[in-house]
Amino acid sequence: KTCFLLQFKDGAFLSGTFIATVGIDFRNKVVAVDGVKVKLQIWDTAGQERFRSVTHAYYRDAQALLLLYDITSKMSFDNIRAWLTEIHEYAQKDVVIMLLGNKADVSSERMVRTEDGASLAREYGVPFMETSAKTGMNVELAFLAIARELKQRAMQLPDVPRFQIHDYIEAQQKRSGCCAFV
Numbered sequence: 001k002t003c004f005l006l007q008f009k010d011g012a013f014l015s016g017t018f019i020a021t022v023g024i025d026f027r028n029k030v031v032a033v034d035g036v037k038v039k040l041q042i043w044d045t046a047g048q049e050r051f052r053s054v055t056h057a058y059y060r061d062a063q064a065l066l067l068l069y070d071i072t073s074k075m076s077f078d079n080i081r082a083w084l085t086e087i088h089e090y091a092q093k094d095v096v097i098m099l100l101g102n103k104a105d106v107s108s109e110r111m112v113r114t115e116d117g118a119s120l121a122r123e124y125g126v127p128f129m130e131t132s133a134k135t136g137m138n139v140e141l142a143f144l145a146i147a148r149e150l151k152q153r154a155m156q157l158p159d160v161p162r163f164q165i166h167d168y169i170e171a172q173q174k175r176s177g178c179c180a181f182v
């Protein structure tokens with residue numbers, strides 16, 4: 001999660017020693033969506049179980065949640081269902097959720113098939129992408145799709161059709177010649 005966020009924030013991959021997030025951290029990034037500045041305040045939660053009570057307090061108020069699993073870890077994928085259940089219970093009712101299978105660059109150690117990620121996402125009606133914090137694949141797209149969705153919600157006019165995050169991701173991936181699994 002931290003590497004994914006830092007790739008978006010700074011355009012660089014934090015390699016070397018792994019530093020587990022303690023409790024919670026956050027970064028701001030301003031992005032432009034159709035000429036309108038959208039400030040994203042992105043909270044980076046600790047994955048370790050012992051920080052759960054801390055992270056809990058934060059995602060409850062979030063407008064969007066990016067759920068990351070590691071495609072080289074079956075356990076991280078299996079945990080997603082529990083997260084989705086908990087989110088439905090505690091998060092904001094209209095929270096934007098996105099499922100992301102990260103570390104897609106490490107194909108030799110893949111333990112979770114792309115189709116399995118896609119089908120879980122379909123089951124819960126959330127958009128899905130595989131990403132890489134290392135190469136940057138789909139990192140910006142994930143955040144920009146969320147920024148777009150949140151901006152549209154904030155500025156929604158009654159007669160304008162609602163922004164469709166699934167369609168947006170699919171169109172952007174077609175443009176870039178990458179893989180759409182939404």
Ligand SMILES: Nc1nc2c(ncn2[C@@H]2O[C@H](COP(=O)(O)OP(=O)(O)OP(=O)(O)O)[C@@H](O)[C@H]2O)c(=O)[nH]1
Nearest residue numbers: 001002003004018020021046047048103132133134
């Ligand atoms: N190859 C590859 N390695 C990655 C990628 N993302 C993260 N890593 C590596 O995976 C390890 C964990 O990354 P972090 O981003 O710190 O993980 P985290 O989810 O923030 O972990 P916690 O803070 O403990 O919850 C680090 O050694 C990273 O270098 C990726 O996309 N590709």
Ligand SMILES: [Mg+2]
Nearest residue numbers: 001002020021
């Ligand atoms: Mg971290």
